Amino acid sequence: MIEIYYAEDDEQIAEAVKGYLEQKAYRVTVYPTLLEMEKALSRQVPALVLLDWNMPDGQGEALCRLIRRNWKELPVIFLTVRGDSADVVAGFQNGADDYVVKPFDLEVLYSRIMALLRRSGGADSRYLSCGGISMDLNNRQVFCDTDEVLLSAAEYEVLLCLMRSKGRIVTREKILEQVWDVKGNYVNDNTLTVTVKRLREKLGQPSCLKTVRSVGYRMED
Numbered sequence: 001m002i003e004i005y006y007a008e009d010d011e012q013i014a015e016a017v018k019g020y021l022e023q024k025a026y027r028v029t030v031y032p033t034l035l036e037m038e039k040a041l042s043r044q045v046p047a048l049v050l051l052d053w054n055m056p057d058g059q060g061e062a063l064c065r066l067i068r069r070n071w072k073e074l075p076v077i078f079l080t081v082r083g084d085s086a087d088v089v090a091g092f093q094n095g096a097d098d099y100v101v102k103p104f105d106l107e108v109l110y111s112r113i114m115a116l117l118r119r120s121g122g123a124d125s126r127y128l129s130c131g132g133i134s135m136d137l138n139n140r141q142v143f144c145d146t147d148e149v150l151l152s153a154a155e156y157e158v159l160l161c162l163m164r165s166k167g168r169i170v171t172r173e174k175i176l177e178q179v180w181d182v183k184g185n186y187v188n189d190n191t192l193t194v195t196v197k198r199l200r201e202k203l204g205q206p207s208c209l210k211t212v213r214s215v216g217y218r219m220e221d
Contacts, residue, residue, distance in 0.1 A: 001025065001026070001027045002025070002026050002027065002047045002048075002117070003026075003027050003029070003044075003046040003047055004021060004026050004027065004028045004029070004046055004047060004048050004049070004050060004113070005028075005029055005031060005037055005040060005041070005046045005048075005049050005050070006018065006028055006029065006030045006031065006049075006050040006051075007030075007031050007032075007033075007034060007037045007049070007050070007051045007052055007055060007060060007063065008030055008031075008032070008050070008052045008079070009032045009033070009052065009055055009056050010052075013079075013102070014030045014032075015030075016106070017050070017079070017106065017109070018030055020106040020110070021110065021113075024110060026113075029046075032056070033055060033056055033057045034055050034057050034058050034060065034062070034063045035057055037049075037063065038063060038066065041067070041070075041071075041129065042129055042130075042131065042132050042134075042221075043129060043130065043131070043221040044129055045071055045074060045126075045127040045128070045129050045134070046074075047075075047117060047120075048074070048075045048076075048077070048113060048116060048117060048120075049067060049074060049075065049076045049077070050077050050079050051063060051064060051076055051077065051078050051079065051096075052078075052079055052080055053078060053080035053081075053082050053087070053091070054080070054081075054082070060078065060080070061090065061091070061094040064076055064078075064091075064094045064095045064096055065094050065095055066146070067095065068094075068095035069146050070134055070143055070146060071127050071134070071136075072136075073120055073126055073127075073138075074120075074127070075097045075098075075116040075117065075119075075120045076095060076096050076097055076098075077096065077097060077098040077099070077100060077109075077112060077113070077116065078091045078096045078098070078099045078100065079100050079102060079104065079109070080099075080100075080101065080102060081101065081102045082101070083101035088101075097116055098112050098116060100112065125137075126138050128160075128163040128164065128166070130163060130166050130208050130219045130220070130221055131206055131207065131208025131209075131219075131220075131221055132144060132145050132206070132208075133159075133163075133203060133206060133208065135159065135160065135163055137160075140156065142156065142159065142203075144203050144204055144206070149202050149203060150202075151199065151202060152195075152198075154179060154180075154195050155195055155198060155199045155202065157178070157179040158175060158179055158192070158195055158196060158199060159199060161174075161175050161178050161179060162175075162209070162217055162218070162219045163219055165218075165219070166219045166220065166221075167218070167219070167220055168218065169212050169215060169216050169217070169218045170216050170217055170218065171215055171216040172189060172192055172215070172216045172217075173216075174216065175192055175216065175217070176189070176192055179192075196209075196217065208220055208221060
């Protein structure tokens, strides 16, 4: 099911949009503050973001800029009462892909969402996130918060293996098989230990990368 995040503090509007889109087989999660959506994005990237401009804890443009820095291909639509031409221009300048002024027709919004999703090609499958760490699979880039982290090929593949199984234990044997054995590079168990140690150091000792003693590792928010 296609996941949409929606930053909106007006419960009536949020429920109307959520109810309509869920009838169209989307899954919509509403966040009443920008901070809550920002935390959600650090855990999992959706297919699309709907964003109000005036939120209780700040301006939506700030979150839009953050999204553009970390997830360049993630579609963002502003849904806002701010309809002056200067506001619309500012919305696009801050990274929005579309701008819809309240009040709006739900069917028109749905059409705009479908158009953006067709063009984006599924941003949610391009990005992996966990605990402030994000991976751009198309460009093989890794970010810790907003800073890019340069990893070796082995470090990247180990992190990718763990991120793709977020929330589940990945055994040491499975990682060795996927990262080294399938390429004919048979290494001993100590190579994995050293690689994970270096990976942790480069990522700033992230708490989301857990060691399951004598078994393997697990990524969890």
